Amino acid sequence: DGGITQSPKYLFRKEGQNVTLSCEQNLNHDAMYWYRQDPGQGLRLIYYSQIVNDFQKGDIAEGYSVSREKKESFPLTVTSAQKNPTAFYLCASRPSGQGAGQPQHFGDGTRLSIL
Amino acid sequence: AQSVTQLGSHVSVSEGALVLLRCNYSSSVPPYLFWYVQYPNQGLQLLLKYTSAATLVKGINGFEAEFKKSETSFHLTKPSAHMSDAAEYFCAVSEDRGSTLGRLYFGRGTQLTVWP
Numbered sequence: 001d002g003g004i005t006q007s008p009k010y011l012f013r014k015e016g017q018n019v020t021l022s023c024e025q026n027l028n029h030d031a032m033y034w035y036r037q038d039p040g041q042g043l044r045l046i047y048y049s050q051i052v053n054d055f056q057k058g059d060i061a062e063g064y065s066v067s068r069e070k071k072e073s074f075p076l077t078v079t080s081a082q083k084n085p086t087a088f089y090l091c092a093s094r095p096s097g098q099g100a101g102q103p104q105h106f107g108d109g110t111r112l113s114i115l
Numbered sequence: 116a117q118s119v120t121q122l123g124s125h126v127s128v129s130e131g132a133l134v135l136l137r138c139n140y141s142s143s144v145p146p147y148l149f150w151y152v153q154y155p156n157q158g159l160q161l162l163l164k165y166t167s168a169a170t171l172v173k174g175i176n177g178f179e180a181e182f183k184k185s186e187t188s189f190h191l192t193k194p195s196a197h198m199s200d201a202a203e204y205f206c207a208v209s210e211d212r213g214s215t216l217g218r219l220y221f222g223r224g225t226q227l228t229v230w231p
Contacts, residue, residue, distance in 0.1 A: 004158075031217050040124060042205060042221040043159075050216065090158055094217050101147045101166040101209065104219060106158035 002027045004107035006091050011112045013078065013085055021076045021110045023091035030096040032074040033104060036060060037088040046089075049074055050096050078112065086113050117142050117208045121222035129230050134178075134193040136225045138206030141187070147209035148189045149219065150180055154202050162204075165189060176200070201229045 004025045013019045023032065031050045035043040045058030049068040063082025068074055074093075078085045088111050092104040122137040140146065147166050151159040163174025170182045176199075180191045189206060203226050207219040 006158075009156075033218075035221075040223055042223040044221075045218065048216070048218065088156075092159075096217060101164070102217060103149055103161045103164055104217065106151075106160070108158045109156070111156070 004091055004093055004105060006089075006107035006110050008110060009108070011110055012115045013112060014115050016080045018077055018079050019085075019112070021078070021089055021091075021112070023074045023076065023107060024072055025074075025091075025093045025105075025107075026072065027093055027105060028071075028095075029093035029105070030071065031094050032068070033092040033094075034058075034064075034066065034074070034076045035090045035092065037090055037109075043090065046076065088112075117146060117210060117220040119206050119208050119220055119222040121204075121206050121225050123225055124223065125226045125228065127228040127230060128196045130198055131195050134191070134196045134200065134227065136191040136204050136206075136227065138180075138189045138191065138222060139187050140189065140206075140208045142208065145182070145184055148180075148182065149207040149209075150174065150178070150189075150191050151205045151207060152176075152202050153205065153224075159205060162191070196227075196229045198229050198231065201227055203227070 007022045033048040034046040047066040049055035065077045090109045091107045094104045118141040120139045149164045150162040163172045165182045173179045203224045206222040
């Protein structure tokens, strides 16, 4: 079955450490997204990518970085500059070029905590 | 930028009662609208979407939503709640219809509790 795989499911970060969250999709979708979810705040967009080797900042990109070297993969790095990284991170994808009416499909998330 | 307001961060109903979750959007031009459901420690699952074909949209699990342009609303309803409906529900609005970015703007979510 096609879908989005996020790993690991749980991740712990030490002070000053960078960590990378994996997101892989086999849906053949061009567009991919990273969201951060905090209780009571909904989903906030970190980064998004519409095509390989291209990505744009979302609303809360500071302290995060991404790459898009392959269509299937969109890893997110939480850097030491992100002072409050504890959150639930969700990756999503959608087919592009079909207008804004196509819904996004989501992975099952990675929960990041500080040690 | 678009914005979405979900009235009520928590809604509690008895099993078998009507479920009503409220969503209002800010756009002056009717956008695309979506309702998603999230179970604990899982991702979001699409319940239904409005793309202008019909103002009353039926989704999965017996949910439906009605688009009301005059009220800029897209409230989610289910006639009879089931224990398995307990989850968090998110309303989302797309960018302008002419955009190809596919970006969504999410409400803060409504936690639905169903009492036996």
